[in-house]
Amino acid sequence: MPNKEVVExxxxxxxxxxxLVRCQSCGHWCNLRPxxxxxxxxxxxxxCSASGLGKVKSVTVVHRAPDxxxxxxxxxxVALVNTxxxxxxxxxxxxxxxxxxxxxxxxxxxxxxxxxxxxxxxxNI
Ligand SMILES: [Zn+2]
Numbered sequence: 168m169p170n171k172e173v174v175e176x177x178x179x180x181x182x183x184x185x186x187l188v189r190c191q192s193c194g195h196w197c198n199l200r201p202x203x204x205x206x207x208x209x210x211x212x213x214x215c216s217a218s219g220l221g222k223v224k225s226v227t228v229v230h231r232a233p234d235x236x237x238x239x240x241x242x243x244x245v246a247l248v249n250t251x252x253x254x255x256x257x258x259x260x261x262x263x264x265x266x267x268x269x270x271x272x273x274x275x276x277x278x279x280x281x282x283x284x285x286x287x288x289x290x291n292i
Contacts, residue, residue, distance in 0.1 A: 185272050185283070187254050189215040196252040219272035221248040223285070226260055236278060246285050248272070258283030 188197040192209035196217070203210050224247040232238040246260035248270060256272065259282060264270060270285040 185217045185219040185256075185274070186214040187217045187250070187252055188212050189252075196250075196254050198254045217250060217252050219250075220288070221250040221256070221270060221272070221285075223247075223260070223264060223266050223268045223270055224249050224255065226264055226266060246270070248285055256283060258285050260285045261287060263287065 188200055189195070189212070190197065190204035190206060190209055191211040191213055193204060193207040195204055195206035197205055197212065201212070204212060226244055226246045228242050228244050229237075230242050232241050232243075237243075244260040244262065244264060246258060246264060248256050248258070250256055258272060259275075260270070261284065264285060264287050269288040271288055272283050273286055274281050275284050276282075
């Protein structure tokens with residue numbers, strides 16, 4: 168039996184929710200995972216549930232994937248999204264997602280990893 172390595176979900180996606188780092192001192196939502204708040208310098212940072220909603224900043228359609236596994240999936244779209252909370256998230260995007268579209272982040276599993284896919288919102292939520 169092959170020894171299959173299972174990748175633990177990133178804490179940002181624990182329990183199927185999109186989570187972002189938020190400063191407990193000033194309430195600022197931080198980009199990435201800083202050691203201190205980029206707004207006030209506090210080290211009281213915590214992963215908090217985010218809405219998953221945002222607006223598409225850019226979209227790139229990948230035709231040349233970085234490794235053999237992803238090469239089987241081309242073409243696929245990757246988007247940068249300005250979240251409602253502030254930080255920019257990168258993830259896959261559904262076909263037809265364009266710059267300026269209102270989207271919501273969903274999680275999907277690919278090769279035992281949880282990844283983000285942005286889906287266009289049907290209404291102005
Ligand atoms: Zn702060």
